[in-house]
Amino acid sequence: MRRLSRQRIVTVCAVLLAAWLLAALLSLNLGSVAIPPGKAFRLAARLFTGDTGQEPALETILFSVRLPRVLLASLVGAALALAGAVFQSLLRNPLADPFVLGVSTGASMGTILYIVLAASVGIQATGSLSLYARPAAAFAGAALTVAVVYFIAGRSDGRGEGSQRLLLAGIVMASFISSINVFLLTSTSQADLRGIFYWLIGDLSRPVDASIYVITLLVAVGAFLLYLMSQSLNLISSGEEDALTLGVEVSRVKLRVYLFASLVTGSVVSISGPIAYVGLICPHLARMVLGSDNRILFPAVFIFGAIFTLLADTAARTVVAPAELPVGVITALCGAPLFIYLLRRKGGGW
Amino acid sequence: MVNSGSIALEARTVDFAYRGPLIRGFSLQMCPNEVVGIIGPNGCGKTTLLKLLDGILCPSSGQVLLDGRQPLALLSRKEIARRIAMVPQNGGLPGHQTVFHFALQGRSPHLSLLGFESARDEEITREALRLTHLEGYADALVSEISGGEKQRLLLARALTQQPEILLLDEFTANLDVNYQVGLVSTVVRITRERRLATLVVSHEINILAAFCDRIILMSEGTVQHTGSPCEVLTAANLRQVFGIGFSVRQGINQAPEVMPLIQGN
Numbered sequence: 001m002r003r004l005s006r007q008r009i010v011t012v013c014a015v016l017l018a019a020w021l022l023a024a025l026l027s028l029n030l031g032s033v034a035i036p037p038g039k040a041f042r043l044a045a046r047l048f049t050g051d052t053g054q055e056p057a058l059e060t061i062l063f064s065v066r067l068p069r070v071l072l073a074s075l076v077g078a079a080l081a082l083a084g085a086v087f088q089s090l091l092r093n094p095l096a097d098p099f100v101l102g103v104s105t106g107a108s109m110g111t112i113l114y115i116v117l118a119a120s121v122g123i124q125a126t127g128s129l130s131l132y133a134r135p136a137a138a139f140a141g142a143a144l145t146v147a148v149v150y151f152i153a154g155r156s157d158g159r160g161e162g163s164q165r166l167l168l169a170g171i172v173m174a175s176f177i178s179s180i181n182v183f184l185l186t187s188t189s190q191a192d193l194r195g196i197f198y199w200l201i202g203d204l205s206r207p208v209d210a211s212i213y214v215i216t217l218l219v220a221v222g223a224f225l226l227y228l229m230s231q232s233l234n235l236i237s238s239g240e241e242d243a244l245t246l247g248v249e250v251s252r253v254k255l256r257v258y259l260f261a262s263l264v265t266g267s268v269v270s271i272s273g274p275i276a277y278v279g280l281i282c283p284h285l286a287r288m289v290l291g292s293d294n295r296i297l298f299p300a301v302f303i304f305g306a307i308f309t310l311l312a313d314t315a316a317r318t319v320v321a322p323a324e325l326p327v328g329v330i331t332a333l334c335g336a337p338l339f340i341y342l343l344r345r346k347g348g349g350w
Numbered sequence: 351m352v353n354s355g356s357i358a359l360e361a362r363t364v365d366f367a368y369r370g371p372l373i374r375g376f377s378l379q380m381c382p383n384e385v386v387g388i389i390g391p392n393g394c395g396k397t398t399l400l401k402l403l404d405g406i407l408c409p410s411s412g413q414v415l416l417d418g419r420q421p422l423a424l425l426s427r428k429e430i431a432r433r434i435a436m437v438p439q440n441g442g443l444p445g446h447q448t449v450f451h452f453a454l455q456g457r458s459p460h461l462s463l464l465g466f467e468s469a470r471d472e473e474i475t476r477e478a479l480r481l482t483h484l485e486g487y488a489d490a491l492v493s494e495i496s497g498g499e500k501q502r503l504l505l506a507r508a509l510t511q512q513p514e515i516l517l518l519d520e521f522t523a524n525l526d527v528n529y530q531v532g533l534v535s536t537v538v539r540i541t542r543e544r545r546l547a548t549l550v551v552s553h554e555i556n557i558l559a560a561f562c563d564r565i566i567l568m569s570e571g572t573v574q575h576t577g578s579p580c581e582v583l584t585a586a587n588l589r590q591v592f593g594i595g596f597s598v599r600q601g602i603n604q605a606p607e608v609m610p611l612i613q614g615n
Contacts, residue, residue: 004466092444228463235458238444244406245438246511247431247459292446295466 009296016303023307024070027314028062032321035062068208072271073313073327074306075212076204077278079219079268080104081305082298083261084279085286086226089233089294090257091163097279098265101170102149103142104274105177107266108200110141112181116188131211135218138270142262149173150258202275202328204313215267222264223302229253229260230294237292275309275328277335282308284342357418358382358547359434359515364402364412366571372398373409373571379418380515380547385538387558387579388551390568391592396551397439399568400517403549404436431459434515435508439523443500445493452492452503453479456510478509481540498529505533509540516541516548522557530554534561559583560605567591579606 025037035043035058043062046052052059084097098104114137118130152169178200185196199206232253235243240250282305283297290296312330319325359380366373372395380386388396401407403414405422414422422430435456443452456478457471467475479485482502487495495503501521508516518537522530534550538561541548552558558565559579567575567582569591575582583606588596594610601607 003469003472006466231458231461231465235455238447238452238455241406241438242455244427245404245431245434245436246455247426247428249427 004293004296009299012290012296012300013303016300016307020074020303020307020310023310023314024074027070027073027310028066030314030318031061031066033058033061035066068212069204069313069317070310072208072212073204073310075216075219076268076272076275077282077305077307077309077312078302079223079264079305080275080278081282081308082223082226082302083265084305085283085294085297085301086233086257086261087279088283089237089292090254090261091166092237092239093163093167094284095167095280096163096170097277097283098142098261098269099274099276099279100167100174102145102173102177103170103262103265104269104276105174105181106145107138107142107262107269108274109177109181109184110137110139110144110266111270112184112196113137113141116184119188128210131209131214134211135215135267135270139218139263139266142266142269143259145173145177146258146262198326199273201326202273202331203326204272205317205324205326206271208271211271215271218267219264222260222267223298225260226257226264227295227298229257230298233257233294234292237294273326273328275331277331277339278305278309278312281331281335281338281342284339356382358416359403360415360418361403362413362415364409364414366395366398366402366407367410368398371571373402375572376402376412377573378403378566380549382514382545382547383542384564385541385548385550385562386564386566387562388549388566388568389553389555389558389591394568394591395571396568397519398571400436400519400549400551404434404517405430428459431511433513434517435511435513437501437504437508437516437518437521439520443492443503445491447492448488449484449490449492449495449503450475450479450488453484453506453510456507459511474512475506475510478506481509482506482536498525498533501525501529501533502536505537514546516546518548518550518552520551520553522552522554530557534558537561555583555588555608556601556605559608560601560603580604583608 025040028040029036039058040062043055043059046054080098083103087096087098087101088094090096111134114134118133149166149169152173153166181200232243232248235246235248236250236253243250283301286297286301286304290300309327309331312334313327316325316327316330357379361376361378364373364376365371376399378386388399390396398407402409405414405425405427408423416422416425416433454467454471454475457467457474460471461467476485476488479488482505484499484502484506487499492500492503504521516537522533525533534557537548537550540546550558550562562579564577565579565582566573567587574591575587583598585596585598588598588608597609597611598606
């Protein structure tokens, strides 16, 4: 029996970070022009020596196209996978994740509403107000959806049945909001429809603007706050009454977890759209290797989600090149069979 | 009554209402090194009472005081969990954990926000498993052990909290009588060894009569009788609370033995 220690967490995270680095180098290399790691490092080194401009085309591809995309895919994947692990632990249900619970879809509705409204009152979608307002709208959409799902499910007594009702309510809300999203998009005249419809199944191909800094900050803060509650969530996974007797302020923790998980999800969905299966598959795979202690699972799944989504996005932009698939298609294509395998695995537990 | 004079936990004229009154004017002083048993018919408010004493529910009026002076309502859950441990009714325990890790959860109230269990925490946990005769099952999954072992595991987790006050809710339910006796005598032994203030709620009148220092007979949310088992467990008192006749005789160790009078046709 291995004791959980800070050292073990650091080791696991270091291994995962190394894997992420490999995935990132692979992703930087793949595309219309190959940029092998050695080349990438030389180009990066020139940034520091101020010796840029020798190969402008390559530099543009590397630093303005592929690198931002790698970082974006990683950020989105990390946030969604963490939110999935958090919701699974909170609801004691292995099927919970931000997509299934309708949180992602709610966040996308917030984003679409903002874009439609902003366009109608003449706010520039790339203006500085949008940097904050778009993630804020997504967060509001996510938090509102959680509140409605909670309301529909009725007062949960913290037992299994309550969390089943919550999941069903989430699934219903997700499909309902999806329809609203399509309705909004079709009835508005300004939007670039093809791009936006891609975005509805999760897409990372749209150019990254400065809002990425705001979103990175929100995800970092949200992830840290969620990590602080990892041990409380361990105990809540054993039952809410037990958690109370073991010293957890259950209702306060639950409220905060919902808020922070909505924040983390909403922030990334405002850019990526709702990507399915990342929040479902990544925590399962991590739990199979590391066990279900959230204190190691949360940081591990954060990095693992980044790797998974980065690889999925790399596939999305290379397999049908020069065309591109939305990343959500790839995550669903590998996520669904993987999930069925996990469900049917004997003695899997969670 | 084995009384050291100090008070570990005190309820002062506690009322609790939820869609009507559930507990009325309940007062109790729990002292170290003492086992108190609560007996009463279903629905008389025993579980509610335990939740009030653990601060999970707040009294509508009256107070629950730690050390006879600190109101529980002013303490955080974590502060309470370091002093008071509750052994819940055996519900569905999560099966994916090992017995050891489940018991280790009891150390949680003693951990800092970003803390991890130390070697000492593990030592405390192993000691609790030893006291409850579960040391051989440390690596087994919770789903693999029997009902009686699960009850002992819940007790072990409570002991891992190193509490001063131990509250046990129907923890002998659904167990064979030999397990009931074994479990209650373990609780009494630990109460003496660690000078705990222990409160046991059970349907097993005879087991409580044999092991408790003090018995509280409850019905309809109020204390009807309190005192030593011999004083409280009389045929008249039991008839008043349960509404059927009982025969009571002196058993071994002078503990009363109670038999309900069952009338055929």
